[in-house]
Amino acid sequence: MSEKKGLFGRNLRFEHRKRPFFGLVSYLQLSPKIEAMDMSIILVSLIFLGISLLVSGRLKAKFSQYSQLPIANGMSGKEIAEQMLRDNGIYDVKVVSVKGFLSDHYNPMDKTVNLSPEVYGGTSIASAAVAAHECGHAVQHANAYSWLMMRSKLVPFVQFSSSIVQWVLLVGVLMINTFPMLLLGGIILFALTTLFSVITLPVEFDASNRALSWLNNRGILVQREQEGAKDALKWAAMTYVVAALASVATLVQYVLIFLNGSRNDD
Numbered sequence: 001m002s003e004k005k006g007l008f009g010r011n012l013r014f015e016h017r018k019r020p021f022f023g024l025v026s027y028l029q030l031s032p033k034i035e036a037m038d039m040s041i042i043l044v045s046l047i048f049l050g051i052s053l054l055v056s057g058r059l060k061a062k063f064s065q066y067s068q069l070p071i072a073n074g075m076s077g078k079e080i081a082e083q084m085l086r087d088n089g090i091y092d093v094k095v096v097s098v099k100g101f102l103s104d105h106y107n108p109m110d111k112t113v114n115l116s117p118e119v120y121g122g123t124s125i126a127s128a129a130v131a132a133h134e135c136g137h138a139v140q141h142a143n144a145y146s147w148l149m150m151r152s153k154l155v156p157f158v159q160f161s162s163s164i165v166q167w168v169l170l171v172g173v174l175m176i177n178t179f180p181m182l183l184l185g186g187i188i189l190f191a192l193t194t195l196f197s198v199i200t201l202p203v204e205f206d207a208s209n210r211a212l213s214w215l216n217n218r219g220i221l222v223q224r225e226q227e228g229a230k231d232a233l234k235w236a237a238m239t240y241v242v243a244a245l246a247s248v249a250t251l252v253q254y255v256l257i258f259l260n261g262s263r264n265d266d
């Protein structure tokens with residue numbers, strides 16, 4: 001559901017998970033002083049990894065469930081998307097089909113609503129919910145919705161940060177006694193990605209709210225279908241909430257390492 005990589009995620013969440021485990025082990029061995037702190041980072045990462053797997057499993061189950069429930073009016077995801085765009089006075093956004101499962105997203109660069117084959121051609125509660133949600137992002141873009149604008153501005157910085165942040169943090173922790181500023185730099189980079197995942201929350205909730213209120217007002221779905229759409233989108237949003245919480249928790253851990261290391265230095 002992000003404008004970059006799609007409904008279920010795969011964007012800039014959980015970067016800390018990509019840190020090679022051997023890296024963690026090596027700096028644990030090299031820095032016994034902050035070992036306890038590092039163990040808590042691993043613990044926090046594992047807890048959030050577990051929660052994240054649970055939530056995304058739940059989301060996939062919900063999606064499969066609602067994919068099998070056809071809507072009464074028989075509109076496909078493509079038709080619903082085009083209708084919602086028109087109703088919002090948007091005529092310069094194209095609705096296209098993209099490969100992949102749950103790969104749906106809105107691309108503000110070329111103004112396309114990209115729907116996975118199941119959503120594009122599907123006539124289920126899930127396809128209606130997802131199609132309308134992605135159009136919610138197109139409506140945000142057309143209205144210059146402030147959180148979306150802010151999020152888009154952050155993208156290049158976050159892409160840069162994501163490419164190096166784990167190495168800066170790793171070396172920063174190793175060198176905390178000789179060059180603590182490096183860890184501070186890593187924390188600032190990581191804080192950018194945390195900010196990004198937090199700003200993603202209002203963007204995602206707002207897109208779903210726009211989708212649900214349009215589906216409701218336009219009478220696209222009957223009551224029972226409307227509730228299903230709400231449920232499916234709720235679980236999609238949950239994956240973003242977990243990602244943001246994980247990022248905040250990891251950031252706090254690094255800040256504590258920094259403060260702890262600085263104190264030990266004195």
Ligand SMILES: [Zn+2]
Pocket residue numbers: 001002003007133134137204207
């Ligand atoms: Zn979204």
